[in-house]
Each structure stands twice: as structure tokens, then as C-alpha cells.
Amino acid sequence: MTHRRGGCQCGAVRYELSVERLTAYACHCLECQKQSASAFAISVPVKADDLVVEGPVAAYERSTDSGSRTNCWFCSTCGTRIYHQSARSPQIVTLKGGTLDDPSVLAPIAHLWVSRKQPWLEMPATPDVEMFETQPDDLKAWRDRLIASRST
Ligand SMILES: [Zn+2]
């Protein structure tokens, strides 16, 4: 088991992640552009049990398109978004990839909401990187498969 560490910009929040391999996807939807304050978000779905967070976190709760609620956890000192946790599947959390101490280990295996991407951004022409004009029909099942494929 590999232990990876990460945290917020000010250092008050630190976490440890215990997974063999990380799988990341990029999302270009407008919510993710707003959330990341950038062109896209890098999401790393992991089991909630595999993530141990220490430090002052607070949650902003928002509704999702699918009618669920998501808690968006952030450092209450510097505001860095750390992870998201849906009310519908709280056993899975979506870690924000840029918070890893070594984010270079992340190479997105898929891009979601390419139809909303910023126009200057060129998508990689790699056949094994999946492209979705919007998002997988069943995002929850798709994310669950990503986690399952990682542990084999
Ligand atoms: Zn902080």
C-alpha cells in the first residue's frame, strides 16, 4: 500500500491517502471551472475510508444536477478545496488532485464536459484517454468502476 500526502495551500489541512494507484479525470463543466477558479478540475475518486484528513475543514453544501447534495470540503483558513462528498454515495469521495504534494503522478484518463472546455485548450490526441462531450450517463457507476479497476 502506498501512502500519499497532500494538503491545502496554507498547510493547516493535511491528509494521507492509502491507495496503490491513483486514477484521475478532468472535468471542464462550468461548476468545476468556478470551483477550481481555473480551466478545469482534476478529480481523484477514492474510498472515503482510504482518506484521512487532519486540520480545520469546513463544508459548503450544494445541490447537484442529479438532484443530490454534495458537501464540498475546504480548508477554513485558506479556502483550498480538498474533496467533495455526495450525500448519495458518501463512501466515495472525490479528492481535488492539485492538493497532492506530488500532483505529477496524476494523468487524467478521461475528460468530462469537453463541450464546455475553454477554447484555447487542446485536448490530448491519445486513444486511451476517454473524451465525453458531457459526462457518462451514470456518473456514479462510472466512478465506481474507476475505483474497482484500480485495485486489480
Ligand atoms: Zn489552508
Ligand SMILES: [Zn+2]
Ligand atoms: Zn465538473
